[in-house]
Amino acid sequence: MKATFRSIEGTYDILPTSRRAVRRSEAWQHVEGVIRDMMQRFAFQEIRTPVLEPLSLIARGVGEASDIVTKEMFAFIRGRTHYVLRPEMTAPVMRAYLQHHLEQHPGEQRLFYMGPCFRAERPQKGRYRQFHQFGVEILGAIDPRADAEVISCALEIYGALGLTGTTLRINTLGDADSRVRYIEALCAYFAPYEAKLTSASQQRLQKNPLRILDTKVQAERALVREAPRLIDYVDSESRAHYEAVKALLDEVNISYTEDPHLVRGLDYYTRTAFEIEGAGLGAQNALAGGGRYDLLSQSIGSSRSVPAVGFAAGMERLLLALEAGGQPWPAAGVVDTYLLGLGEAAAPVLFVLAHQLRRKGLSVIQGPRWRSMKAQLRTAHRLKARCCVIVGDNEVATGQATAKDMAQGTQQLVSFDALPDYLLSYLR
Ligand code: AMP
Numbered sequence: 019m020k021a022t023f024r025s026i027e028g029t030y031d032i033l034p035t036s037r038r039a040v041r042r043s044e045a046w047q048h049v050e051g052v053i054r055d056m057m058q059r060f061a062f063q064e065i066r067t068p069v070l071e072p073l074s075l076i077a078r079g080v081g082e083a084s085d086i087v088t089k090e091m092f093a094f095i096r097g098r099t100h101y102v103l104r105p106e107m108t109a110p111v112m113r114a115y116l117q118h119h120l121e122q123h124p125g126e127q128r129l130f131y132m133g134p135c136f137r138a139e140r141p142q143k144g145r146y147r148q149f150h151q152f153g154v155e156i157l158g159a160i161d162p163r164a165d166a167e168v169i170s171c172a173l174e175i176y177g178a179l180g181l182t183g184t185t186l187r188i189n190t191l192g193d194a195d196s197r198v199r200y201i202e203a204l205c206a207y208f209a210p211y212e213a214k215l216t217s218a219s220q221q222r223l224q225k226n227p228l229r230i231l232d233t234k235v236q237a238e239r240a241l242v243r244e245a246p247r248l249i250d251y252v253d254s255e256s257r258a259h260y261e262a263v264k265a266l267l268d269e270v271n272i273s274y275t276e277d278p279h280l281v282r283g284l285d286y287y288t289r290t291a292f293e294i295e296g297a298g299l300g301a302q303n304a305l306a307g308g309g310r311y312d313l314l315s316q317s318i319g320s321s322r323s324v325p326a327v328g329f330a331a332g333m334e335r336l337l338l339a340l341e342a343g344g345q346p347w348p349a350a351g352v353v354d355t356y357l358l359g360l361g362e363a364a365a366p367v368l369f370v371l372a373h374q375l376r377r378k379g380l381s382v383i384q385g386p387r388w389r390s391m392k393a394q395l396r397t398a399h400r401l402k403a404r405c406c407v408i409v410g411d412n413e414v415a416t417g418q419a420t421a422k423d424m425a426q427g428t429q430q431l432v433s434f435d436a437l438p439d440y441l442l443s444y445l446r
Contacts, residue, residue, distance in 0.1 A: 026147070027141055027147070028139070028141035028146050028147030028148065029146065029147055029148040030146070032046055038341070039337045039338075039340060039341045039347065040334050040337040040338055040341065044347070044350050045337055045340075045347055046333070046337070047350075048347060048348060048350075049179060049333065049336060049337060049340070050132065050152075052175065052178050052179050053132065053152050053175055055178070056171065056174055056175045056178055057130040057154070057171075059174075060128070060154070060167065060171045060174075061128055062128045062129060062130035062154050062171070063128060063129060063130070064129070064130055064131065064132075065111055065114060065129040065130070065131050066131065066133065067104070067107070067110040067111065067113075067114050067131070068104075068110075069103055069104055069133070069134065069136075070101050070102070070103065070104070071101070071102055071104050071109075071110050071113070072099070072100065072101070072102070073091070073093050073100035073101060073102045074100065075109055075110070075113055075318055076091065076102050076104070076105060076106075076109055078317055078318050078319070079108070079109025079112065079113075079286065079314060079317060079318045080105065080106065080109055080286075081226070081286065083225040083226035083229075084226065084229075085229070086105045086106070086137060089138070090105060090137040090138045090139055091103075091105060091137075091138065092105075092136045092137075092138055092147075103135075103136035104135055104136065105135055105136060105137045106135055106151065106330060107131050107133070107135065107151055107153060107330060108153075108155060108286075108311065108314065108328060108330065109286075109314065109318060111129060111131065111155050111157075111328075112155075112157070112311075112314050112315055112318060112324065112326070113318065115127060115129075115157050115315075115324065116315060116318075116320050116322070116324070120157065121157075121158055121322070121324065125158075126156050126157060126158040126159040126164070127155075127156070127157040127158055128154070128155075128156050129154065129155050129156075129157070130152070130153065130154045130155075131151070131152065131153060131154075131155075132150070132151070132152040132333075133150060133151070134148055134149070134150050135148075135149055135150070135151050136148055136149075137149070142301075142302065143300060143301075143302060143338070144299055144300065144301075144302030144303075144332075144334065144335050144338055145302050146334060149332060149333070149334050150332070150333035150334065151330050151331060151332060151333065152330075152331055152333060153306075153308070153328055153329050153330035153331055154168055154171055154328050154329060155326055155327075155328035156168060156326060156327050156328065157324055157325075157326040158324060158325065158326070159325060159326065159327060160325040162259050162262035162263045162266060162290075163266060164327050165259075165263045165289070165290040165309075165310060165327045166263050166266035166267055166272075168308060168327050168328055168329050169186065169188075169263075169267065169272065169292055169308075169329070170267075170270060170272060171329070172294055172306050172308070172329045172331060173186065173272060173294070175331075176294070176305070176336070179336070179340060179345070180340070180343075180345050181296070181336070181339055181340055181343060181345070182297070182343060183296065183297030183298070183343065184294055184295065184296055184297070184305065184339075185275065185294070185295050186272065186273070186274040186275070186292060186293075186294050187274065187275050187276075187277040187280050187292060187293050187294075187295070188263075188264070188267075188274050188275075188276060188277070188280070188290065188291070188292040189248060189249075189276065189277050189278060189279070189280035189281070189290075189291050189292070190248070190249065190252055190256055190257070190259070190260035190289050190290060190291070191248060191252075191256075191281065191282075191287050191288055191289060191290075191291050191309070192248065192251060192252035192253050192256040192257075192288070192289065193252075193253050193255070193256055193288055193289070193312075194288065194313060195253065196248075196251045196252045196253050196256065197228075197288075199251045200246065200248050200251040201227050201228065203246040203251060204227045204228070204230070204231075204245060204246060205223065205227050207245050207246055208223055208227070208230060208241070208245070209223075211241060214237070215230075215238065216233075216235055216238065219233055219235070219238060228281045229281075230242065231245070231279045231280075231281050232281065242279055243279075245279065247278035247279070248278055248279070248281070249278055256288075256289050259289055259290070260289065260290065263290055264276075274292075280292070280293060282307055282309060286311040286313050286314040286317055287309045287310065287311050287313075288309075288310050288311060288312045288313055289309070289310040289312070290309045290310045290327065291307075291308075291309035291310075292307065292308055292309055292329075293306070293307045294306040294307070294331075296335060296336075296338075296339035296342075297339065297342070297343070298338075298339060298342030298343060299335060299338055299339055299342065302335065303335075304332070304335070305331055305332060305335050305336060305339060306329050306330065306331030306332070307329065307330060307331075308327070308328050308329030308330060309327065309328075309329075310325070310326070310327040311326055311327070311328070312324075312325045312326065314326065349402075351402040351403075351404065352381075352383075352401040352402050352403070353381045353382060353383045353401050353402070353403050354380045354381045354382065354403065354404055354405065354441075354445050355375060355380055355381070355382045355383075355403060355404070355405050355406070355407060355441060355445070356382075356383055356385060356394070356397070356398035356401060356403035356405070356406045356407070356424075357371060357372055357382060357383070357384045357385060357406075357407050357409070358385045358391065358394045358395070358398065358406050358407065358408045358409070359384065359385060359387030359409050359410075360387060360391060360408070360409070360410035360411070361387060361410055361411050362387070363411050363414040364387050364409040364410060364411075364413070364414060365387060367409055367413075367414055367434065368384055368387075368407075368409055369384070371407065371409075371419075371434065371437060371438075372384055374437075374438045375437075375438055375441060378438050378441075378442050379442075380441060380442065380445060383401065383403075385397060385398070391408070398424060399424065403424055404423070404424055404425065404445055405421060405422065405423060405424060405441060405444065405445060406421070406422040406424055407419050407420070407421055407422075407437065407441075408420040408421075408422060408429075417433055417434055417435075418431045418432060418433050418434070419431070419432060419433075419434060419437060420432075421437070421440065421441070421444075
Protein backbone atom coordinates (compact mmCIF):
# COMPACT_ATOMS: atom_id res chain seq x y z
CA MET A 19 0.00 0.00 0.00
CA LYS A 20 1.37 3.38 -0.95
CA ALA A 21 1.77 5.66 2.08
CA THR A 22 0.00 8.90 1.26
CA PHE A 23 0.89 11.02 4.27
CA ARG A 24 4.06 11.35 6.31
CA SER A 25 4.60 12.93 9.70
CA ILE A 26 5.52 16.60 9.52
CA GLU A 27 9.24 17.39 9.28
CA GLY A 28 10.76 17.68 12.74
CA THR A 29 8.07 15.44 14.28
CA TYR A 30 8.05 11.67 14.44
CA ASP A 31 6.19 8.59 15.61
CA ILE A 32 7.31 6.58 18.63
CA LEU A 33 6.67 2.92 17.79
CA PRO A 34 6.97 -0.42 19.60
CA THR A 35 9.12 -1.74 16.77
CA SER A 36 11.74 0.95 16.14
CA ARG A 37 15.39 -0.09 16.43
CA ARG A 38 16.37 3.39 17.60
CA ALA A 39 15.73 4.08 21.29
CA VAL A 40 14.60 7.66 20.62
CA ARG A 41 11.74 6.29 18.51
CA ARG A 42 10.91 3.14 20.51
CA SER A 43 8.02 3.32 22.96
CA GLU A 44 9.54 0.72 25.29
CA ALA A 45 12.67 2.88 25.78
CA TRP A 46 10.50 5.93 26.51
CA GLN A 47 8.48 3.99 29.07
CA HIS A 48 11.62 2.83 30.82
CA VAL A 49 13.08 6.35 31.02
CA GLU A 50 9.75 7.86 32.08
CA GLY A 51 9.47 5.24 34.85
CA VAL A 52 12.90 6.12 36.25
CA ILE A 53 12.06 9.84 36.10
CA ARG A 54 8.74 9.37 37.92
CA ASP A 55 10.42 7.27 40.56
CA MET A 56 13.04 9.97 41.17
CA MET A 57 10.38 12.71 41.30
CA GLN A 58 8.68 10.71 44.03
CA ARG A 59 11.92 10.51 46.02
CA PHE A 60 12.32 14.27 45.79
CA ALA A 61 8.62 14.77 46.71
CA PHE A 62 7.77 16.54 43.45
CA GLN A 63 4.12 16.23 42.42
CA GLU A 64 2.98 16.18 38.82
CA ILE A 65 1.41 19.16 37.07
CA ARG A 66 -0.15 18.83 33.59
CA THR A 67 -0.93 22.05 31.76
CA PRO A 68 -2.56 22.51 28.34
CA VAL A 69 -0.48 22.32 25.18
CA LEU A 70 -2.21 25.53 24.02
CA GLU A 71 -1.38 28.71 25.90
CA PRO A 72 -2.14 32.40 25.33
CA LEU A 73 0.50 33.86 23.05
CA SER A 74 1.06 36.86 25.31
CA LEU A 75 1.95 34.60 28.25
CA ILE A 76 4.82 33.11 26.28
CA ALA A 77 5.84 36.44 24.72
CA ARG A 78 6.07 38.09 28.13
CA GLY A 79 7.21 35.09 30.09
CA VAL A 80 9.95 33.92 27.77
CA GLY A 81 10.93 37.39 26.58
CA GLU A 82 9.92 39.42 23.50
CA ALA A 83 13.52 39.47 22.24
CA SER A 84 14.26 35.78 22.77
CA ASP A 85 14.82 33.48 19.79
CA ILE A 86 11.85 31.40 20.89
CA VAL A 87 9.45 34.32 20.67
CA THR A 88 10.92 36.06 17.64
CA LYS A 89 11.49 33.01 15.45
CA GLU A 90 10.28 29.72 16.84
CA MET A 91 6.68 29.90 17.94
CA PHE A 92 3.88 27.88 16.39
CA ALA A 93 1.27 30.58 16.84
CA PHE A 94 -2.15 31.15 15.32
CA ILE A 95 -5.30 33.18 15.76
CA ARG A 96 -8.78 31.69 16.20
CA GLY A 97 -11.53 34.30 16.56
CA ARG A 98 -9.94 37.02 18.65
CA THR A 99 -7.63 34.79 20.61
CA HIS A 100 -3.93 34.42 19.87
CA TYR A 101 -2.74 30.92 20.70
CA VAL A 102 0.66 29.33 20.84
CA LEU A 103 1.71 25.70 21.11
CA ARG A 104 3.80 25.86 24.26
CA PRO A 105 7.54 26.09 23.51
CA GLU A 106 8.53 25.42 27.14
CA MET A 107 6.86 24.71 30.44
CA THR A 108 8.12 27.18 33.02
CA ALA A 109 5.87 30.10 32.04
CA PRO A 110 2.79 27.79 31.85
CA VAL A 111 3.58 26.32 35.28
CA MET A 112 3.94 29.81 36.76
CA ARG A 113 0.65 30.81 35.08
CA ALA A 114 -1.08 27.84 36.70
CA TYR A 115 0.51 28.63 40.08
CA LEU A 116 -0.80 32.21 39.98
CA GLN A 117 -4.18 31.29 38.47
CA HIS A 118 -4.94 28.70 41.16
CA HIS A 119 -3.37 30.62 44.08
CA LEU A 120 -1.11 27.73 44.87
CA GLU A 121 0.84 30.00 47.21
CA GLN A 122 -2.05 29.58 49.63
CA HIS A 123 -1.04 25.98 50.19
CA PRO A 124 1.43 25.63 53.02
CA GLY A 125 5.13 25.57 52.20
CA GLU A 126 6.79 25.67 48.82
CA GLN A 127 5.13 24.08 45.77
CA ARG A 128 7.23 21.27 44.37
CA LEU A 129 6.01 20.41 40.89
CA PHE A 130 7.25 18.24 38.05
CA TYR A 131 6.08 17.90 34.47
CA MET A 132 6.64 15.76 31.43
CA GLY A 133 5.17 16.47 28.02
CA PRO A 134 5.48 17.75 24.45
CA CYS A 135 6.76 21.23 23.54
CA PHE A 136 6.93 22.87 20.13
CA ARG A 137 9.51 25.09 18.50
CA ALA A 138 9.81 25.93 14.81
CA GLU A 139 13.56 25.31 14.69
CA ARG A 140 15.53 23.86 11.80
CA PRO A 141 15.27 20.11 12.44
CA GLN A 142 18.51 18.18 12.92
CA LYS A 143 19.81 15.42 15.16
CA GLY A 144 18.67 16.22 18.71
CA ARG A 145 16.60 19.18 17.59
CA TYR A 146 12.98 18.69 16.65
CA ARG A 147 9.85 20.74 16.13
CA GLN A 148 7.84 18.64 18.53
CA PHE A 149 10.04 17.44 21.38
CA HIS A 150 9.43 16.44 24.97
CA GLN A 151 10.59 18.06 28.15
CA PHE A 152 10.57 16.90 31.72
CA GLY A 153 11.49 19.15 34.56
CA VAL A 154 10.78 20.46 38.01
CA GLU A 155 9.85 23.82 39.51
CA ILE A 156 10.07 24.73 43.19
CA LEU A 157 7.86 27.78 43.64
CA GLY A 158 7.91 30.01 46.70
CA ALA A 159 11.45 29.06 47.69
CA ILE A 160 14.21 31.57 48.35
CA ASP A 161 16.59 29.14 50.00
CA PRO A 162 19.81 28.18 48.14
CA ARG A 163 18.94 24.63 49.22
CA ALA A 164 16.18 24.66 46.57
CA ASP A 165 18.66 25.59 43.80
CA ALA A 166 21.02 22.80 44.84
CA GLU A 167 18.15 20.32 45.14
CA VAL A 168 16.96 21.04 41.60
CA ILE A 169 20.46 20.48 40.20
CA SER A 170 20.87 17.33 42.24
CA CYS A 171 17.49 15.97 41.06
CA ALA A 172 18.46 16.30 37.38
CA LEU A 173 21.81 14.62 37.98
CA GLU A 174 20.28 11.83 40.08
CA ILE A 175 17.90 11.01 37.21
CA TYR A 176 20.82 10.74 34.79
CA GLY A 177 22.75 8.67 37.31
CA ALA A 178 19.83 6.31 37.94
CA LEU A 179 19.61 5.69 34.20
CA GLY A 180 23.31 4.85 34.08
CA LEU A 181 24.23 7.87 31.97
CA THR A 182 27.89 8.82 32.31
CA GLY A 183 29.95 11.69 30.96
CA THR A 184 27.55 14.49 31.92
CA THR A 185 29.05 17.85 32.83
CA LEU A 186 27.50 20.64 34.88
CA ARG A 187 28.23 24.32 34.32
CA ILE A 188 26.95 26.97 36.71
CA ASN A 189 26.91 30.72 37.05
CA THR A 190 25.03 33.46 38.83
CA LEU A 191 23.14 36.20 37.01
CA GLY A 192 22.63 38.37 40.08
CA ASP A 193 19.47 40.42 40.60
CA ALA A 194 17.69 42.69 38.10
CA ASP A 195 19.98 45.66 38.80
CA SER A 196 23.14 43.66 38.36
CA ARG A 197 21.82 42.44 35.03
CA VAL A 198 21.20 46.04 33.89
CA ARG A 199 24.72 47.08 34.91
CA TYR A 200 26.24 44.03 33.27
CA ILE A 201 24.33 44.56 30.03
CA GLU A 202 25.60 48.15 29.91
CA ALA A 203 29.17 46.94 30.35
CA LEU A 204 28.66 44.25 27.72
CA CYS A 205 27.30 46.74 25.18
CA ALA A 206 30.23 49.09 25.85
CA TYR A 207 32.64 46.19 25.36
CA PHE A 208 31.13 44.96 22.08
CA ALA A 209 30.44 48.41 20.59
CA PRO A 210 33.93 48.88 19.04
CA TYR A 211 33.66 45.43 17.40
CA GLU A 212 30.11 45.89 16.11
CA ALA A 213 31.08 46.02 12.44
CA LYS A 214 32.92 42.71 12.77
CA LEU A 215 29.98 40.88 14.37
CA THR A 216 27.62 38.66 12.38
CA SER A 217 24.32 40.32 11.54
CA ALA A 218 22.59 38.04 14.08
CA SER A 219 24.88 39.28 16.83
CA GLN A 220 24.51 42.88 15.70
CA GLN A 221 20.77 42.50 16.21
CA ARG A 222 21.30 40.87 19.58
CA LEU A 223 23.48 43.78 20.61
CA GLN A 224 20.45 46.03 20.07
CA LYS A 225 17.77 43.78 21.48
CA ASN A 226 19.18 41.09 23.75
CA PRO A 227 22.94 41.58 24.31
CA LEU A 228 23.24 38.65 26.73
CA ARG A 229 22.48 36.29 23.88
CA ILE A 230 25.77 37.19 22.16
CA LEU A 231 27.45 35.16 24.88
CA ASP A 232 25.81 32.03 23.42
CA THR A 233 27.36 32.56 19.98
CA LYS A 234 28.75 29.50 18.22
CA VAL A 235 30.82 31.56 15.73
CA GLN A 236 34.54 30.97 16.44
CA ALA A 237 35.72 34.58 15.98
CA GLU A 238 32.93 35.80 18.26
CA ARG A 239 33.73 33.14 20.85
CA ALA A 240 37.22 34.61 21.14
CA LEU A 241 35.68 38.02 21.82
CA VAL A 242 33.31 36.52 24.39
CA ARG A 243 36.22 34.97 26.28
CA GLU A 244 37.61 38.45 26.92
CA ALA A 245 34.21 40.04 27.64
CA PRO A 246 33.32 41.42 31.10
CA ARG A 247 32.32 38.67 33.52
CA LEU A 248 28.91 38.66 35.10
CA ILE A 249 30.22 37.80 38.54
CA ASP A 250 32.01 41.18 38.71
CA TYR A 251 28.64 42.97 38.48
CA VAL A 252 26.64 40.78 40.82
CA ASP A 253 25.17 42.23 44.04
CA SER A 254 26.46 40.95 47.35
CA GLU A 255 23.29 39.05 48.32
CA SER A 256 23.29 37.13 45.06
CA ARG A 257 26.97 36.37 45.53
CA ALA A 258 26.29 34.96 48.98
CA HIS A 259 23.43 32.90 47.52
CA TYR A 260 25.75 31.56 44.83
CA GLU A 261 28.41 30.63 47.37
CA ALA A 262 25.79 28.80 49.44
CA VAL A 263 24.57 26.81 46.41
CA LYS A 264 28.12 25.79 45.53
CA ALA A 265 28.84 24.78 49.12
CA LEU A 266 25.79 22.48 49.11
CA LEU A 267 26.85 20.92 45.81
CA ASP A 268 30.30 20.35 47.31
CA GLU A 269 28.74 18.63 50.32
CA VAL A 270 27.26 15.90 48.12
CA ASN A 271 30.27 15.72 45.78
CA ILE A 272 28.54 17.15 42.74
CA SER A 273 31.30 18.45 40.52
CA TYR A 274 30.73 21.54 38.38
CA THR A 275 32.55 24.07 36.28
CA GLU A 276 31.93 27.72 36.88
CA ASP A 277 31.24 29.44 33.59
CA PRO A 278 31.28 33.23 33.97
CA HIS A 279 29.57 33.67 30.60
CA LEU A 280 26.73 31.20 31.03
CA VAL A 281 23.49 33.17 30.67
CA ARG A 282 20.71 30.89 29.27
CA GLY A 283 18.55 32.03 26.38
CA LEU A 284 15.48 32.96 28.39
CA ASP A 285 14.97 36.38 29.95
CA TYR A 286 13.49 35.65 33.33
CA TYR A 287 16.47 34.11 35.08
CA THR A 288 18.00 35.66 38.18
CA ARG A 289 20.85 34.39 40.33
CA THR A 290 21.59 30.71 39.71
CA ALA A 291 21.85 29.52 36.10
CA PHE A 292 23.08 26.09 35.06
CA GLU A 293 23.37 23.74 32.13
CA ILE A 294 24.04 20.04 31.93
CA GLU A 295 25.72 18.68 28.83
CA GLY A 296 25.88 15.10 27.65
CA ALA A 297 28.59 13.17 25.81
CA GLY A 298 28.27 11.78 22.29
CA LEU A 299 25.50 14.11 21.20
CA GLY A 300 27.32 16.27 18.66
CA ALA A 301 26.26 19.90 18.29
CA GLN A 302 23.02 19.58 20.27
CA ASN A 303 24.64 18.48 23.50
CA ALA A 304 22.55 20.44 26.03
CA LEU A 305 20.67 17.85 28.07
CA ALA A 306 19.10 20.21 30.57
CA GLY A 307 19.17 23.78 31.71
CA GLY A 308 17.66 25.75 34.49
CA GLY A 309 18.05 28.18 37.28
CA ARG A 310 16.29 30.69 39.43
CA TYR A 311 13.60 32.91 37.94
CA ASP A 312 12.44 35.23 40.70
CA LEU A 313 11.31 37.83 38.09
CA LEU A 314 8.98 35.64 36.05
CA SER A 315 5.77 36.10 38.04
CA GLN A 316 5.99 39.88 37.71
CA SER A 317 6.97 39.79 34.07
CA ILE A 318 3.73 37.90 33.33
CA GLY A 319 1.71 40.57 35.10
CA SER A 320 1.42 39.43 38.69
CA SER A 321 1.83 41.92 41.51
CA ARG A 322 3.19 39.06 43.58
CA SER A 323 6.84 38.17 43.52
CA VAL A 324 7.30 34.41 43.52
CA PRO A 325 10.86 33.25 44.10
CA ALA A 326 11.30 30.04 42.16
CA VAL A 327 13.87 27.68 40.72
CA GLY A 328 13.72 24.72 38.33
CA PHE A 329 15.19 22.79 35.46
CA ALA A 330 13.95 21.69 32.04
CA ALA A 331 15.44 18.68 30.30
CA GLY A 332 15.00 17.19 26.85
CA MET A 333 13.69 13.62 26.66
CA GLU A 334 14.95 12.95 23.13
CA ARG A 335 18.47 14.13 23.94
CA LEU A 336 18.49 11.92 27.02
CA LEU A 337 17.47 8.89 24.94
CA LEU A 338 20.10 9.76 22.33
CA ALA A 339 22.77 10.12 25.02
CA LEU A 340 21.83 6.78 26.59
CA GLU A 341 22.02 5.12 23.19
CA ALA A 342 25.38 6.79 22.39
CA GLY A 343 26.69 5.51 25.74
CA GLY A 344 25.82 1.95 24.70
CA GLN A 345 23.48 1.60 27.65
CA PRO A 346 21.68 -1.78 27.52
CA TRP A 347 17.89 -1.40 27.76
CA PRO A 348 16.10 -3.70 30.19
CA ALA A 349 14.53 -6.55 28.23
CA ALA A 350 10.78 -6.20 28.57
CA GLY A 351 8.55 -9.22 27.97
CA VAL A 352 5.57 -8.52 25.78
CA VAL A 353 3.07 -11.12 27.07
CA ASP A 354 2.82 -13.68 29.84
CA THR A 355 0.70 -16.17 27.97
CA TYR A 356 0.26 -17.06 24.33
CA LEU A 357 -2.96 -18.95 23.56
CA LEU A 358 -2.21 -21.28 20.70
CA GLY A 359 -5.39 -22.53 19.03
CA LEU A 360 -5.57 -25.19 16.33
CA GLY A 361 -8.89 -25.49 14.48
CA GLU A 362 -12.33 -23.93 14.77
CA ALA A 363 -13.48 -25.57 18.00
CA ALA A 364 -10.70 -23.87 19.96
CA ALA A 365 -11.96 -20.35 19.20
CA PRO A 366 -14.70 -19.91 21.87
CA VAL A 367 -12.72 -21.85 24.47
CA LEU A 368 -9.68 -19.61 24.03
CA PHE A 369 -11.75 -16.45 23.92
CA VAL A 370 -13.25 -17.28 27.33
CA LEU A 371 -9.86 -18.28 28.69
CA ALA A 372 -8.25 -15.01 27.54
CA HIS A 373 -11.05 -13.09 29.25
CA GLN A 374 -10.56 -14.98 32.53
CA LEU A 375 -6.77 -14.67 32.49
CA ARG A 376 -6.84 -10.92 31.82
CA ARG A 377 -9.24 -10.49 34.74
CA LYS A 378 -6.63 -12.22 36.87
CA GLY A 379 -4.05 -9.65 35.76
CA LEU A 380 -2.10 -11.67 33.19
CA SER A 381 -1.23 -10.34 29.76
CA VAL A 382 -2.57 -12.62 27.10
CA ILE A 383 -2.57 -12.81 23.32
CA GLN A 384 -4.35 -15.27 21.02
CA GLY A 385 -2.56 -16.71 18.02
CA PRO A 386 -4.19 -17.15 14.59
CA ARG A 387 -5.73 -20.64 14.87
CA TRP A 388 -5.53 -21.28 11.11
CA ARG A 389 -1.73 -21.21 11.25
CA SER A 390 0.43 -24.23 12.05
CA MET A 391 1.64 -25.05 15.56
CA LYS A 392 5.23 -24.38 14.47
CA ALA A 393 4.45 -20.94 13.08
CA GLN A 394 2.49 -19.96 16.19
CA LEU A 395 5.25 -21.19 18.52
CA ARG A 396 7.72 -19.06 16.59
CA THR A 397 5.53 -16.00 17.18
CA ALA A 398 5.21 -16.90 20.87
CA HIS A 399 9.01 -16.92 21.16
CA ARG A 400 9.30 -13.60 19.37
CA LEU A 401 6.81 -12.05 21.80
CA LYS A 402 8.86 -13.48 24.68
CA ALA A 403 5.78 -15.30 26.02
CA ARG A 404 6.65 -17.27 29.13
CA CYS A 405 3.92 -19.83 28.67
CA CYS A 406 1.91 -21.23 25.78
CA VAL A 407 -1.52 -22.77 26.22
CA ILE A 408 -2.26 -25.17 23.36
CA VAL A 409 -5.87 -26.04 22.51
CA GLY A 410 -6.81 -28.23 19.51
CA ASP A 411 -9.81 -30.48 18.77
CA ASN A 412 -8.56 -33.17 21.20
CA GLU A 413 -8.16 -30.70 24.04
CA VAL A 414 -11.66 -29.32 23.43
CA ALA A 415 -13.04 -32.88 23.56
CA THR A 416 -11.25 -33.77 26.83
CA GLY A 417 -11.61 -30.35 28.50
CA GLN A 418 -7.87 -30.15 29.10
CA ALA A 419 -5.21 -27.88 27.57
CA THR A 420 -1.49 -28.37 27.19
CA ALA A 421 0.47 -25.72 29.12
CA LYS A 422 3.98 -25.35 27.75
CA ASP A 423 6.82 -23.58 29.56
CA MET A 424 8.61 -21.70 26.80
CA ALA A 425 11.96 -21.41 28.55
CA GLN A 426 12.20 -25.04 29.75
CA GLY A 427 10.28 -26.67 26.92
CA THR A 428 8.35 -28.80 29.45
CA GLN A 429 4.60 -29.26 29.20
CA GLN A 430 1.67 -30.39 31.28
CA LEU A 431 -2.04 -31.16 30.82
CA VAL A 432 -4.31 -28.88 32.86
CA SER A 433 -8.13 -28.80 32.87
CA PHE A 434 -9.71 -25.63 31.45
CA ASP A 435 -11.27 -24.74 34.81
CA ALA A 436 -7.98 -25.02 36.66
CA LEU A 437 -5.96 -23.09 34.06
CA PRO A 438 -6.33 -19.54 35.42
CA ASP A 439 -5.11 -20.51 38.89
CA TYR A 440 -2.45 -22.83 37.51
CA LEU A 441 -1.01 -20.10 35.28
CA LEU A 442 -1.23 -17.51 37.98
CA SER A 443 0.72 -19.53 40.52
CA TYR A 444 3.16 -20.53 37.84
CA LEU A 445 3.79 -17.09 36.31
CA ARG A 446 3.70 -14.89 39.39
P1 AMP B 1 15.58 25.23 26.95
O1 AMP B 1 14.21 25.54 27.46
O2 AMP B 1 15.86 25.79 25.58
O3 AMP B 1 16.67 25.48 27.95
O4 AMP B 1 15.56 23.65 26.72
C1 AMP B 1 15.71 22.74 27.77
C2 AMP B 1 16.13 21.41 27.18
O5 AMP B 1 15.14 20.96 26.25
C3 AMP B 1 17.40 21.49 26.36
O6 AMP B 1 18.53 21.32 27.18
C4 AMP B 1 17.23 20.32 25.42
O7 AMP B 1 17.60 19.11 26.05
C5 AMP B 1 15.74 20.29 25.17
N1 AMP B 1 15.37 20.97 23.91
C6 AMP B 1 15.19 22.28 23.70
N2 AMP B 1 14.83 22.53 22.42
C7 AMP B 1 14.76 21.32 21.81
C8 AMP B 1 14.41 20.89 20.48
N3 AMP B 1 14.04 21.75 19.53
N4 AMP B 1 14.48 19.56 20.21
C9 AMP B 1 14.83 18.67 21.16
N5 AMP B 1 15.15 19.02 22.43
C10 AMP B 1 15.11 20.33 22.76
